[in-house]
Amino acid sequence: MNFQNLPNFEDSQHYLDIAFSASSKKVKEQRLKLRRFEPLQRAKREEVIRLDTVKRVLARQITKLLKSFPSIDSLPEFYQELIRLTLDYKQLKKSLAALNWFVQKVEGFHDRYIKLIFKTRDINKPKQLRAEFYGRVSSLIRQVGDDLKYLDNARKTLKGFPDIKDNLFTIAIAGFPNVGKSTLLSKLTTSNPDIDSYAFTTKRLLIGYRTHKYEKLQFVDTPGALNRHKMNFIENMAYLALKYVADVIVYIYDLSEPYPLKDQIKLYKNMKKFSRPVIVYVSKTDILDKKLVEQFKNDSGFKVFDNIDDLNNEILLKKKEY
Ligand SMILES: Nc1nc2c(ncn2[C@@H]2O[C@H](COP(=O)(O)OP(=O)(O)OP(=O)(O)O)[C@@H](O)[C@H]2O)c(=O)[nH]1
Ligand SMILES: [Mg+2]
Numbered sequence: 001m002n003f004q005n006l007p008n009f010e011d012s013q014h015y016l017d018i019a020f021s022a023s024s025k026k027v028k029e030q031r032l033k034l035r036r037f038e039p040l041q042r043a044k045r046e047e048v049i050r051l052d053t054v055k056r057v058l059a060r061q062i063t064k065l066l067k068s069f070p071s072i073d074s075l076p077e078f079y080q081e082l083i084r085l086t087l088d089y090k091q092l093k094k095s096l097a098a099l100n101w102f103v104q105k106v107e108g109f110h111d112r113y114i115k116l117i118f119k120t121r122d123i124n125k126p127k128q129l130r131a132e133f134y135g136r137v138s139s140l141i142r143q144v145g146d147d148l149k150y151l152d153n154a155r156k157t158l159k160g161f162p163d164i165k166d167n168l169f170t171i172a173i174a175g176f177p178n179v180g181k182s183t184l185l186s187k188l189t190t191s192n193p194d195i196d197s198y199a200f201t202t203k204r205l206l207i208g209y210r211t212h213k214y215e216k217l218q219f220v221d222t223p224g225a226l227n228r229h230k231m232n233f234i235e236n237m238a239y240l241a242l243k244y245v246a247d248v249i250v251y252i253y254d255l256s257e258p259y260p261l262k263d264q265i266k267l268y269k270n271m272k273k274f275s276r277p278v279i280v281y282v283s284k285t286d287i288l289d290k291k292l293v294e295q296f297k298n299d300s301g302f303k304v305f306d307n308i309d310d311l312n313n314e315i316l317l318k319k320k321e322y
Contacts, residue, residue, distance in 0.1 A: 001165075003163075007155075008155065009149070018057060019054045020054065022053050023050040048114060051114055051117070059106060065099065066096060070158075072089075078164060078166070078241065078245050081240050082237065082240060087154050092151075095151050095154075096147075102143075110133070162205040163207065170217075170219070171315055172219075172242050174242060175252035176199075180284060182194065182201065182223075183195050190208065205237050205241060217315075220246065246274065248315060252281050253280060253304075255292055280302055280303065281305045
């Protein structure tokens with residue numbers, strides 16, 4: 001899902017200005033035609049044009065915003081949870097409903113005031129009715145001013161969400177900070193992530209792709225330490241990616257132990273809760289004592305991969321089995 005192109009929600013005055021100026025413009029355009037009518041008819045028709053335009057412009061602008069906003073209940077679970085985590089879900093729904101309410105109210109007032117304009121025999125009345133309608137509309141849109149603000153903030157939050165495709169076979173790369181997750185991502189995909197020698201280099205969910213036999217594979221680098229009780233935002237996001245997006249997990253052991261092996265084993269065991277196949281990979285074997293790697297492979301009790309080609313084949317095998 002890509003939330004990058006959601007349009008801005010402007011403040012209420014912005015929409016009023018657009019609607020009112022469009023209505024003046026429309027009347028100007030029609031002025032010649034309107035001259036054909038006798039004064040009462042002309043006064044009526046002029047105001048009807050204004051009301052129609054204001055209603056149409058407002059309904060179109062606000063409906064466009066509503067349509068551009070993702071329908072939360074039909075989003076993939078990953079995004080629904082992410083929204084629950086980062087936004088006030090109730091407020092979000094309330095604000096969207098408020099904008100819907102606004103459009104309906106404007107349409108209701110429009111119909112009512114059009115009828116009143118048609119009925120009157122007083123030449124001054126159409127203008128008065130139009131002013132009243134404008135007042136009503138201004139007050140209505142002010143009532144949803146906070147909702148527009150809230151939705152614009154929500155839009156900014158959504159913009160920061162990672163663009164994860166929910167229809168691709170997905171491999172999550174997990175492990176402690178600094179073990180080489182991003183390095184592995186760059187080896188397995190065409191992406192070029194930031195890699196550095198300190199822990200917590202990666203500050204967002206990194207996503208990479210590779211095509212195998214015309215089929216795209218999605219790789220997600222899940223940064224952070226996932227064994228903490230109080231997880232920060234990025235760790236929560238990584239957790240949700242493992243829970244909802246991953247089809248296979250590649251768990252990296254780093255035997256140079258930036259984090260003690262026993263903690264790495266504990267985190268590895270924790271991966272079980274996601275009920276996905278977990279492939280184990282040991283990183284940095286180029287700088288590690290060969291004996292240490294062999295010993296780990298023998299003692300660990302599970303299958304361990306230490307080179308990229310074998311790891312790749314195992315991933316493809318898991319995909320086949322999927
Ligand atoms: N020699 C060697 N160095 C590696 C290997 N993999 C990673 N490194 C180094 O280990 C450090 C951490 O690598 P990253 O790929 O940034 O590790 P990470 O798990 O993404 O780290 P965070 O994003 O901080 O969680 C970097 O200095 C890498 O160059 C490897 O296979 N061999
Ligand atoms: Mg990283």
